[in-house]
Amino acid sequence: MEQYLNQSVKNIEISGIRKFFNLVQGKKDMVSLTIGQPDFQTPEHIKEATKKAIDQNFTTYTPNAGVPELRNAVSQYVNKRFQLDYNPEDEVIITVGASQAIDITLRTIIQPGDEVLLPGPVYPGYEPLIKLAGGTPVYVDTRDHQFKFTADLIQQHLTERTKCVILPYPSNPTGVSLTHDELKDIAELLNDQPIFILADEIYSELTYEKPHVSIGTFEEVKKQTLIVQGVSKSHSMTGFRIGFLLGDSEVMKHVLKVHQYNVSCATSTSQYAALEAMQNGLEDPKHMREFYLQRRDYVLSRLNQMGVDVVEPDGAFYVFPKLTPSNQTSFDFGLTLVDQAKLALVPGDAFSSYGQGYMRISYAYHEDVLKMGLDRLEHFLNQSQ
Numbered sequence: 001m002e003q004y005l006n007q008s009v010k011n012i013e014i015s016g017i018r019k020f021f022n023l024v025q026g027k028k029d030m031v032s033l034t035i036g037q038p039d040f041q042t043p044e045h046i047k048e049a050t051k052k053a054i055d056q057n058f059t060t061y062t063p064n065a066g067v068p069e070l071r072n073a074v075s076q077y078v079n080k081r082f083q084l085d086y087n088p089e090d091e092v093i094i095t096v097g098a099s100q101a102i103d104i105t106l107r108t109i110i111q112p113g114d115e116v117l118l119p120g121p122v123y124p125g126y127e128p129l130i131k132l133a134g135g136t137p138v139y140v141d142t143r144d145h146q147f148k149f150t151a152d153l154i155q156q157h158l159t160e161r162t163k164c165v166i167l168p169y170p171s172n173p174t175g176v177s178l179t180h181d182e183l184k185d186i187a188e189l190l191n192d193q194p195i196f197i198l199a200d201e202i203y204s205e206l207t208y209e210k211p212h213v214s215i216g217t218f219e220e221v222k223k224q225t226l227i228v229q230g231v232s233k234s235h236s237m238t239g240f241r242i243g244f245l246l247g248d249s250e251v252m253k254h255v256l257k258v259h260q261y262n263v264s265c266a267t268s269t270s271q272y273a274a275l276e277a278m279q280n281g282l283e284d285p286k287h288m289r290e291f292y293l294q295r296r297d298y299v300l301s302r303l304n305q306m307g308v309d310v311v312e313p314d315g316a317f318y319v320f321p322k323l324t325p326s327n328q329t330s331f332d333f334g335l336t337l338v339d340q341a342k343l344a345l346v347p348g349d350a351f352s353s354y355g356q357g358y359m360r361i362s363y364a365y366h367e368d369v370l371k372m373g374l375d376r377l378e379h380f381l382n383q384s385q
Helices: 016-024 044-055 068-082 097-109 126-132 151-157 180-190 219-224 249-263 268-280 284-305 330-341 367-384
Strands: 092-095 115-120 136-141 162-167 196-200 225-230 243-247 359-362
Touching (some): 016 330, 068 092, 068 225, 068 243, 068 268, 092 097, 092 249, 097 126, 097 162, 097 225, 097 243, 097 249, 115 126, 126 136, 136 151, 151 180, 162 180, 180 219, 196 219, 219 225, 243 249, 330 359
Parallel strands (some): 115 136, 162 196
Antiparallel strands (some): 092 243, 225 243
16 A cells, blocks of 8 residues: 555655664664753653642643643743743644644645755754645755854845745754854845744753844844744753744744644643743753753863864754765764764764764763763774774
8 A cells, every 4th residue: 555655755764863873772882872862850840740730630632722821931931031022822832842843834834836945964854844845945055154054045045936944043963053143144134025934942942152042033034933942952851742833923823723733732741841841940951051061062072182073062962073984975984883883973964965974973961971982983083094
């Protein structure tokens, strides 16, 4: 029966991140720095709130857009932390993680033939959703711009078919962010154009020297901007699957229809866990961020000592060093590291062809694991010279 399946689905590839992660699972004495999942436990008060929600029988359907108290708390949270102004009644939707927020947004705004601009290299989860919505992903090479998707680069690739620009910052896999002035240039470029901006800001709590700036703070593009937020990375709640989607009410009333028929509502008990995070856990990301910063600096220091070329990340928990020899694909080099160094990194070409030559290192791991992995990398590089 496979021949009768939706061809668009058949053409989709499994994520290169997961493909490589699965490939090294079960291999003896392997150090893996592959997955972008916080190694911290979900804060105890959030776990207790989840148990309480079950005990109080908050286990039924919720309103499609989410529990009103949570939407109100999210509205207050993004206003306090990122100076964003969204009405909880009709401009906030609670989603099943950031991934579902991206999916329902693209399904709402994309029609067959529309083009979506996104920076390369980039998280591989966008392309399949764009294609399933009937759109065409257009990758823009950011390698010579410190991996930043600038207004100049966007302008060079705008066409009559451009429907959306994706701004995934802080970035997976590079960790870089855009500054206030860089975002202002983009806002001025796209102002009053029939182009949506999808800002995936799931790592916004994990920035270091400078606070996160959201494109949604620029009034000139607010109506055409949809913002993805959530608690997976900030509060180490990946398995709870709770994301937040923020946007103008005239757009969100249509997104809500897609959301309703897609999942009805996000999981009720997880929503109450997220409510606890929003009401009493605003300081939870602070200590995680401090540890991530220490790890980032350690990884950068080690890579610099090895003479490896790497752009310093502003946030998230990834570095994206240029490691792959010119005579190998990143995927093949990754296999070489697995076989010869017992070290698993994510090949850069998992993040589009513009990731070729790079490898992603996640530092969402304990310091001991990072040291062991980087020791193995250094030994391998020394032996290869």
